[in-house]
Amino acid sequence: MPDDSLYSVxxxxxxxxxxxxxxxxxxxxxxxxxxxxxxxxxxxxxxGKSTLGKALMRLHTGxxxxxxxxxxxxxxxxxxxxxxxxxDVRGAEIGMIFQDPMTSLNPVQRILDHLTETIQAHEPxxxxxxxxxRSEELVERLGIRRERLNEYxxxxxxxxxxxxxxxxxxxxxxxLVIADEPTTxxxxxxxxxxxxxxxxxxxxxxxxxxxxxxxxxxVAEVADRVAVxxxxxxxxxxxxxxxxxxxxxxxxxxxxxxVPNIRLEEGELYKxxxxxxxxxHPPIGCRFHPRCxxxxxxxxxxxxxxxxxxxxxxxxxxxxxxxxVKQEGLHA
Amino acid sequence: xxxxxxxxxxxxxxxxxxxxxxxxxxAMFPGLFAPHSPDDLVGPRFLAPGAHPDLPALILPxxxxxxxxxxxAVPSDxxxxxxxxxxxxxxxxxxxxxxxxIDNQIKNEPGGLRLRPRIERYATLEEALQAVVNGKATAxxxxxxxxxxxxxxxPTLREGASITGERSTAGGFFLGTNDIGQDxxxxxxxxxxxxxxxxxxxxxxxxxxxxxxxxxxxxxxxSLDRSLSLVMDSLYAFPGLILAIAITAVLGPSMLNIIxxxxxxxxxxxxxxxxxxxxxxxxxxxxxxxxxxxxRNLEILQKYIFPNVIPSVxxxxxxxxxxxxxxxxxxxxxxxxxxxxIADWGIDLARGQRFIQTAWWMITFxxxxxxLVVLAFSMMGEGLTEIFNPKLxxx
Numbered sequence: 001m002p003d004d005s006l007y008s009v010x011x012x013x014x015x016x017x018x019x020x021x022x023x024x025x026x027x028x029x030x031x032x033x034x035x036x037x038x039x040x041x042x043x044x045x046x047x048g049k050s051t052l053g054k055a056l057m058r059l060h061t062g063x064x065x066x067x068x069x070x071x072x073x074x075x076x077x078x079x080x081x082x083x084x085x086x087x088d089v090r091g092a093e094i095g096m097i098f099q100d101p102m103t104s105l106n107p108v109q110r111i112l113d114h115l116t117e118t119i120q121a122h123e124p125x126x127x128x129x130x131x132x133x134r135s136e137e138l139v140e141r142l143g144i145r146r147e148r149l150n151e152y153x154x155x156x157x158x159x160x161x162x163x164x165x166x167x168x169x170x171x172x173x174x175x176l177v178i179a180d181e182p183t184t185x186x187x188x189x190x191x192x193x194x195x196x197x198x199x200x201x202x203x204x205x206x207x208x209x210x211x212x213x214x215x216x217x218x219v220a221e222v223a224d225r226v227a228v229x230x231x232x233x234x235x236x237x238x239x240x241x242x243x244x245x246x247x248x249x250x251x252x253x254x255x256x257x258x259v260p261n262i263r264l265e266e267g268e269l270y271k272x273x274x275x276x277x278x279x280x281h282p283p284i285g286c287r288f289h290p291r292c293x294x295x296x297x298x299x300x301x302x303x304x305x306x307x308x309x310x311x312x313x314x315x316x317x318x319x320x321x322x323x324x325v326k327q328e329g330l331h332a
Numbered sequence: 333x334x335x336x337x338x339x340x341x342x343x344x345x346x347x348x349x350x351x352x353x354x355x356x357x358x359a360m361f362p363g364l365f366a367p368h369s370p371d372d373l374v375g376p377r378f379l380a381p382g383a384h385p386d387l388p389a390l391i392l393p394x395x396x397x398x399x400x401x402x403x404x405a406v407p408s409d410x411x412x413x414x415x416x417x418x419x420x421x422x423x424x425x426x427x428x429x430x431x432x433x434i435d436n437q438i439k440n441e442p443g444g445l446r447l448r449p450r451i452e453r454y455a456t457l458e459e460a461l462q463a464v465v466n467g468k469a470t471a472x473x474x475x476x477x478x479x480x481x482x483x484x485x486x487p488t489l490r491e492g493a494s495i496t497g498e499r500s501t502a503g504g505f506f507l508g509t510n511d512i513g514q515d516x517x518x519x520x521x522x523x524x525x526x527x528x529x530x531x532x533x534x535x536x537x538x539x540x541x542x543x544x545x546x547x548x549x550x551x552x553x554x555s556l557d558r559s560l561s562l563v564m565d566s567l568y569a570f571p572g573l574i575l576a577i578a579i580t581a582v583l584g585p586s587m588l589n590i591i592x593x594x595x596x597x598x599x600x601x602x603x604x605x606x607x608x609x610x611x612x613x614x615x616x617x618x619x620x621x622x623x624x625x626x627x628r629n630l631e632i633l634q635k636y637i638f639p640n641v642i643p644s645v646x647x648x649x650x651x652x653x654x655x656x657x658x659x660x661x662x663x664x665x666x667x668x669x670x671x672x673x674i675a676d677w678g679i680d681l682a683r684g685q686r687f688i689q690t691a692w693w694m695i696t697f698x699x700x701x702x703x704l705v706v707l708a709f710s711m712m713g714e715g716l717t718e719i720f721n722p723k724l725x726x727x
Binding site: 057059087088089090091092095096098099100103104105106107108109117118121122165168169 | 618622640
């Protein structure tokens with residue numbers, strides 16, 4: 001584990017028990033989130049990125065279950081904590097911002113109560129007045145007037161609610177904020193403002209942010225590093241400039257080519273062949289091989305390892321591992 | 333279509349709320365509204381609503397200044413007044429008795445007035461009245477209804493007060509009297525109290541048991557949920573009144589037992605609604621968000637799920653009270669409810685049923701009262717549902 005990593009996920013597998021069988025929504029994923037960075041996690045809908053985000057806080061209920069893996073957060077394995085100890089970590093050390101700010105606040109509770117309750121839940125010795133003062137300072141920093149603390153969620157706009165959600169994460173100085181598609185339901189102007197705010201806060205508070213999104217543009221704008229997920233597996237992780245300039249994995253290449261651009265002629269936009277696989281019966285070998293333009297015979301039988309190609313640029317693709325494979329073949 | 337017809341507007345709720353409030357006020361202070369005690373035998377039996385009670389009344393010449401029996405009193409040195417009665421009826425005895433009472437009251441007062449009428453008996457009503465017309469008697473005392481029947485033949489006579497001083501022509505019983513001479517209106521008003529006590533307390537007991545059970549079952553889920561739901565569904569499957577009859581039959585008739593029986597009946601109503609709502613609210617993002625800021629289960633249940641579930645409980649409570657009143661009246665009607673001496677609508681209904689051909693008012697008014705209370709509470713519940721639930725509102 002590198003020293004500068006705040007959260008190290010090791011071999012995480014999350015399963016959903018469904019009527020037709022077990023679906024591994026996150027399958028043997030390892031990921032490092034470094035202190036003070038914004039890590040963008042991108043992928044198609046249903047590739048397991050939100051499941052991964054929730055698993056980082058052990059927020060799973062019902063049919064979902066963490067089957068395997070270690071969650072090293074700030075020097076301890078969260079998997080070893082009991083269910084009673086987890087709520088102390090949630091909110092206080094890891095915060096979460098949800099996709100839809102319209103439904104992520106309790107409709108029958110004032111904004112102020114959301115904040116003071118969060119503070120007092122983790123710091124019971126804080127008085128109501130002190131919690132109130134802290135909440136007021138916090139929301140003013142985020143650009144919400146303190147009078148509006150007495151309002152109910154339905155009286156606020158989507159952007160304001162999303163800022164309230166951040167303030168909930170910041171109220172206890174969480175080290176890591178997991179933002180699960182925080183801008184999906186916002187319009188582009190509010191989205192841009194929100195992303196600016198996120199960057200400012202990251203610098204000001206030394207936050208570490210895991211930004212889960214399907215919008216590559218958002219990642220390009222704010223993220224330091226990017227992780228690409230495909231079919232419950234990690235496809236590529238690297239510095240945002242490296243990955244965007246020189247994508248290694250064929251899936252990432254396709255993904256970047258398929259971003260709409262005003263300068264493209266009609267019909268020029270790249271469309272990736274095929275559809276994401278059914279995770280109930282994932283393809284054998286590399287999960288991307290049915291859609292891969294560079295598919296080799298070995299891809300159909302052998303699962304690629306997740307290995308560095310250059311520096312910190314990790315890729316899970318046999319194109320870059322064939323040398324090793326051939327060597328192994330020689331030895332055998 | 334039905335919805336369009338009673339699509340609740342504000343006035344719909346207002347009317348029902350005023351009615352409910354009225355019933356509650358009557359139930360709290362029935363004594364203020366009831367003209368008589370509900371248990372006293374205050375009048376003749378089977379008196380129709382508004383009918384005049386048939387009392388021995390004083391019949392006087394039209395020009396006489398007198399009106400009551402006491403007006404006939406004269407100083408002791410003057411001749412005693414002559415009062416005509418009909419032979420063989422109990423009137424003369426009652427007259428004697430009443431005159432004695434009044435005489436005892438006035439004989440010690442200054443003025444020396446005495447009331448010792450000479451009672452003359454006539455063979456028929458007509459002869460007695462003719463004696464007054466002729467001046468042979470100062471007044472006659474006959475049953476007021478009998479006089480009213482033939483008063484046209486004696487235009488020079490008029491009816492004064494009854495000998496006991498009541499205005500015999502006043503309809504003392506607005507809704508009539510029952511088979512033992514109790515005032516139907518008074519029993520109705522006092523019955524409101526019993527009906528509302530049963531309705532409210534059984535619904536409250538059901539609410540305080542059903543809501544927490546529903547919350548926990550919905551929130552915890554799993555085998556607790558499954559077994560509780562099985563019990564509740566089997567309770568729910570029983571026809572309501574039958575189950576209540578069974579429970580009161582085992583426990584015996586008393587107010588508390590009725591409340592327990594009806595409460596058991598309605599626990600599943602609350603349980604099912606709260607459990608269903610909890611199941612849907614607990615999947616809301618704000619509950620997950622609450623977990624993500626470190627809220628513990630009890631806190632989530634208390635501050636996130638309960639406040640979002642309670643509006644629907646308030647609405648079914650109103651409808652539930654109506655239902656409980658109906659069931660309570662049903663139990664009393666079947667004789668499984670309260671002791672028969674208590675002023676209760678169901679009991680009055682059962683009593684009235686025996687005399688439905690001779691005294692329609694005995695069964696009609698308690699029945700109307702039950703209908704109105706149930707209507708008011710259900711109307712309020714339905715109205716509130718439609719106002720609070722925008723999904724049901726007309727497009």
